[in-house]
Amino acid sequence: MIDIKAMPPPRVRRNYLELRQLNKTYHSPKGSAVIVNDFNLDIAEGEFVTLIGHSGCGKSTVLSMVAGLTSASAGGMVLAGREIAGPGPDRGVVFQSPSLLPWMTARENVMLGVSQVFYTASAAERLQLAEYYLTVVGLADSMNKRPAELSQGMRQRVGIARAFALSPKMLLLDEPFGMLDSLTRFELQAVLLELWKRQRITALMVTHDVDEALYLSDRIVCMTDGPEAEVGDIVPVPFERPRDRVAVMEHPEYYKLRERLIEFLEVHAHKKRRVSFPAGKATNTEAAA
Amino acid sequence: MNFFKRYKLDSVLLPLIGVGAFLILWLAIAGRVETRKTLDEFGDPVTKTVKTGLSPDLPSPAETWKASKPYLAEPFAKRGELDQGILAFTILSLSLVMQGYLIALAIGTPLGFFLGLSKTFTKAMDPIIQVLRPVSPLAWFPLGLVLFSSVKFIDGGGKTVFGASDAAALFTIAVCSMWPAVMNTAVGVRAVPTDYLNVAKVLKLSRGKTLFKVLLPATLPYMFTGFRLSLGIAWLVIVAVEMLTGRPGVGGFLWQEYNAGSYSRIILCILTIGIVGLVLDRLMSVVESRFKTA
Numbered sequence A: 001m002i003d004i005k006a007m008p009p010p011r012v013r014r015n016y017l018e019l020r021q022l023n024k025t026y027h028s029p030k031g032s033a034v035i036v037n038d039f040n041l042d043i044a045e046g047e048f049v050t051l052i053g054h055s056g057c058g059k060s061t062v063l064s065m066v067a068g069l070t071s072a073s074a075g076g077m078v079l080a081g082r083e084i085a086g087p088g089p090d091r092g093v094v095f096q097s098p099s100l101l102p103w104m105t106a107r108e109n110v111m112l113g114v115s116q117v118f119y120t121a122s123a124a125e126r127l128q129l130a131e132y133y134l135t136v137v138g139l140a141d142s143m144n145k146r147p148a149e150l151s152q153g154m155r156q157r158v159g160i161a162r163a164f165a166l167s168p169k170m171l172l173l174d175e176p177f178g179m180l181d182s183l184t185r186f187e188l189q190a191v192l193l194e195l196w197k198r199q200r201i202t203a204l205m206v207t208h209d210v211d212e213a214l215y216l217s218d219r220i221v222c223m224t225d226g227p228e229a230e231v232g233d234i235v236p237v238p239f240e241r242p243r244d245r246v247a248v249m250e251h252p253e254y255y256k257l258r259e260r261l262i263e264f265l266e267v268h269a270h271k272k273r274r275v276s277f278p279a280g281k282a283t284n285t286e287a288a289a
Numbered sequence B: 001m002n003f004f005k006r007y008k009l010d011s012v013l014l015p016l017i018g019v020g021a022f023l024i025l026w027l028a029i030a031g032r033v034e035t036r037k038t039l040d041e042f043g044d045p046v047t048k049t050v051k052t053g054l055s056p057d058l059p060s061p062a063e064t065w066k067a068s069k070p071y072l073a074e075p076f077a078k079r080g081e082l083d084q085g086i087l088a089f090t091i092l093s094l095s096l097v098m099q100g101y102l103i104a105l106a107i108g109t110p111l112g113f114f115l116g117l118s119k120t121f122t123k124a125m126d127p128i129i130q131v132l133r134p135v136s137p138l139a140w141f142p143l144g145l146v147l148f149s150s151v152k153f154i155d156g157g158g159k160t161v162f163g164a165s166d167a168a169a170l171f172t173i174a175v176c177s178m179w180p181a182v183m184n185t186a187v188g189v190r191a192v193p194t195d196y197l198n199v200a201k202v203l204k205l206s207r208g209k210t211l212f213k214v215l216l217p218a219t220l221p222y223m224f225t226g227f228r229l230s231l232g233i234a235w236l237v238i239v240a241v242e243m244l245t246g247r248p249g250v251g252g253f254l255w256q257e258y259n260a261g262s263y264s265r266i267i268l269c270i271l272t273i274g275i276v277g278l279v280l281d282r283l284m285s286v287v288e289s290r291f292k293t294a
């Protein structure tokens, strides 16, 4: 059932990112709202994990806690053996809107992070690095353009280049392609996969798109609906890499997995308790094993 | 073709109609000089000139033009402290305004930044600002005199170069014109998108870098709107300040001519003030739009 080739090589750390009993509670005068509760997840080094769930269930909340932009109300987060405390450039973040600084060119936007992380490198080396990533994402000719002169898709390419150029321990992507039309989305998924293949950066990505999740990830984490959202099901994706979109879609497993995900979203996400599937109960421990 | 006609109509003809109507109205209410031949109480014929009209003392456009001509023909002439060409006066006024305005920006911009960054600071300062903001320059000036009563810089010849009234003048301009810069900067800082701040946080930019690479550029468009409005107010205040100090300048000249009964030149001063204000505003708009690209 689980394709060995899809799993990360054995020497890598299995618990590269550990999320233990994460809880996020917002307090307001009207009372407190528990958004995420008892959220547990392990991600292996070099693994690509996507997080799906209904709108408003708390996917962004989880991601932003890992990014350090939101503090967790309870629970522990450990990345590469270190407790996560606050944001830092060891986690490259790609936001839903590209969030480029509009007064800087594409190159300067990437350079901002590069200079911050590789401050010991020479200016020429840093520039080379920034330009390398911009070239890889296909912006060799647009490095001097400001965000206003770039299309939405090109801006998100810059966002991806900016995140990868930090050589982070981990990539965090919050619906990075959500605002793009489907053709551009396909292009950028390929760009992302290509970069990821080269560097094997551990990635956690939030998406609404089941097909995108199946094409990109090693495992798909389904979240139950909030409040008190948690991990509902974890679906391993067995397709061998490098992946080809057509081959993936023609794979005999593709529709089974797709149905399983959609069934989860339509039926089981609403249930409070964790659900088990006839196809084999997938839990954190099993998937990471 | 059609566009050209329309353009001409909108940008040339209509303003001309407006100006024409204004001149007619002015002419209608201005005083007219009439010479009347009457007999005095002894029965002798005398000629008397009387002013009639809705506002008998208001000079007509033609009289205004005639009285203003020497000041316009030699705009930089200096016949005396309070008898100079209109541009010479304008330059004197502008230089005072600029000094006060720069002080206003130097204090107002950082103040706006702090207000935008800190809710606590805003809460502490808000009542003071709200109370001070609407105070008229006429009220500030005497306080300035009191505050800076000991200021006195004397040159070699024993002449005061910069005294209490100069300090009070700058103080009044600065304190009156500061507020738009303060408020707009604060609003701009508060309006910096969270996304940009998150970028700064994720990259762990230092405080200085966050300020100069993210906050400041993101706030610039708002700041310049504030700067433009502040300049407008600074220019508005100048007349009051010059009237109170008797300094040479457009406002000082206006007040002097009023006291001397030369009403035509008051109108010259008013028009000059208006035109200079307009030019300043336009110049600032150009600067402002340079930063609007963000």
Ligand SMILES: Nc1ncnc2c1ncn2[C@@H]1O[C@H](COP(=O)(O)OP(=O)(O)OP(=O)(O)O)[C@@H](O)[C@H]1O
Residues within 6 Å of the ligand: A026, A033, A035, A053, A054, A055, A056, A057, A058, A059, A060, A061, A062, A226
């Ligand atoms: N600052 C806040 N205060 C109170 N509640 C909040 C706050 N931020 C988010 N929430 C709530 O947390 C819940 C989860 O939000 P979150 O943005 O994580 O959802 P999501 O799964 O990312 O949704 P989407 O798919 O639409 O992006 C929402 O119900 C939202 O109302």
Ligand SMILES: [Mg+2]
Residues within 6 Å of the ligand: A059, A060, A061, A174
């Ligand atoms: Mg979200």
